[in-house]
Amino acid sequence: MPKQNNVLTKPRDCHFCKSNVNHIDYKDTQTLRRFISSYSKIVPRKRSGVCAKHQRKLATAIKRARIMALLPFTTK
Template identity: 50%
Template structure:
């Protein structure tokens, strides 16, 4: 529930900022749509619009391929502050 409450107001953050294209190297942009375990957050929780969800999905997958963000964070490789590492 706690997580859901975080996303209570549902509007597309990317629309608000008038984003035309999401660059996969821009990790700050992707961060919002990633869970703590680096899964792609679903639209029903983030409130992203379809257009931007598709963009962000493509960008996240590209970032994963280039080792900018991990594919998975499992129990063996849990880090305390996953987002700190990326910066």
């Protein structure tokens, strides 16, 4: 019989909704680095605990910061 994972995870509150942020600034690299993995990939929504609306805005801000050379595309 396959093992079943019966662990229910509590949904986390969105960091940006709690602090009432409407605009995610691409120049705020300290905040954006929290949502990037060690391999410079954007952390998925389930792991970061961000709502869908802010995940889309976060991805856009990270991509803009990468193009402006504020964040790296990859790590060495």
